[in-house]
Amino acid sequence: MPYNIKQNEIPNNLLVxxxxxxxxxxxxxxxxxxxxxxxxxxxxxxxxxxxxITEQEIVDNANNLSLISPQKLIIINNFDVLYKNKRKSFPGLVNYLQNPNPSSTLVFIGVPSRLNGISKELNNSKKASAAKSKIEKLPEVLKFLIQSDFYAEFPKLYDNEIPDWVVKRALNYKKEIDIQTANLIALSSNSIREIDSELEKLNVYLGNKNHITIDDVEEIVGINKENNVFELTKSVGIRDLDTSLGITDNLLLHSNQSVLILITLTRYFLTLFKLIDERKATTNKFQLAGKVGVNPYFIDEYIRSLSKYSPSDVERAISLLSKADEELKSTSTDNKYLMFRTLTDIIT
Incomplete structure (x- = not known):
């Protein structure tokens, strides 16, 4: 659970x-x-x-009063090293954590790698029980901090999670960005540190402008206008196989974006699926855009695609993309072959 510094007081003990x-x-x-x-x-x-450092030295440092200010902050890096090859904790540190010096704040950074992803597992009904068993086997210090909710984990963001993170992250800069444009920024790097740097550049470039557009990203981030996932959805939307394969080849050549390609295309066809029903209720383009969750600027593109794909074609495309996603995760199939085969099956 990520600890929210803005909403919570800083506890005397925190594992990060x-x-x-x-x-x-x-x-x-x-x-x-x-x-x-x-x-x-x-x-x-x-x-x-x-x-x-030893656990006893941590306790001693925490109990020593600061002569300079009424507060004291102690940051322990590589905290996991203390527990790399042992399961027991020094009882004095556990006792201290249960009754800490109110003037000292201890921030422990790092846990054994076996705990990576523990917060996601605890929030997953199918994995929660195994996660709790894993916690029970930890040294008492780690077990106390996690079971007492004195921890903040930032688990790995996978490719399919990064666009949503970009949307939320843009709000830190008081900017809005739609999911299509966030997908484009996600193409720039697999590192969220670098992606945030691009958002910072966009923030400076846009000044008081509140909305980040695809044109802004192409201008500042430098994503190729002819070879991005949105040009891919456009070409797939009009059933242009040659262009679709060319763009996909370029995306895979510069970085392995197989997951992002599948996510973007799946969202595209799910939007078409929603649009099929919503068009029965209204022809107002702004209402349709709101109902299916796309920028009104792009709604004509989706409507045009429905002249190329029948409802059964749309359902088949979603099924093919789901199958490709399963293959990507569970087999050693060549990514380029898998992408090309899936696109060919959808378009032809």
Whole structure:
């Protein structure tokens, strides 16, 4: 569960970890900034390392009063190293965490790799029981912090999750972005640290303009206008096989975007599926756009596609894309072959 610094007070003990190190680093910075704004002197911030400190030394440091300010922040990097090859904790540290010095804040960074993704597992009804069993086997310190909800995990964002993250992240810059444009930004990198850097550039470029458009992304991020997932949906929408295969080949050549291609095309055909029914109720393009969840600017493109695809064609395309997604995740099939075969089956 990501700890929300804006909504919660900083606890005296907090475990921070996750494969998305950019978000881990960001939370640590937010904690430091918030505590400084509340009176913490920068000289009362200590950085320790789990590879060169004992649990007893952590307790001693936490109990020592700061002579400079009423608060003290201790950040322990590589906390996982302390528990790399052992299951037991020093009882004194567990006792301290249960009754911490109110003037000290301990932030532990890092957990053994076996805990990666634990927050997602706890929120998954099928995996929650196994996740809880995994937690029960942890050293007492880690078990206490997690079971007491004194933790923030930033699990790995997979390709299909990044566009939604971009939409939410843009709000940090007081910008709005639709999912199609977010998909385009996601093409720029597999690193959310780099993607955020692109959003920062867009924020500076746009100034007071509130909405990020595809044209803005093409101008600033530098995504090729002829070879992106949106040009791909356009060519698939008019059943242009040669262009579709050419764009796909280019996307796969520069970076493996197989998952993003499948997600974007699936969303496209699911939108067509919704549009089939909604057109029976209204022909108003703005109403249709709102009903199916697309920018009104693109609604004509979707309507044109329905002249190329029958309802059964749309259902078949969704089925083929679902099958391709399963193959991509479960077999060693060549990605390019899989993409080309799926597009050919949909379009021809």
């Amino acid at each position: 970890f996750g494969e998305e190190t950019f978000l881990v680093d960001e939370l640590i910075t937010q904690i430091i900034e918030k505590m400084i704004s509340n009176g913490l002197d920068t000289n009362s911030i200590e950085r320790l390392d789990g590879s060169s």
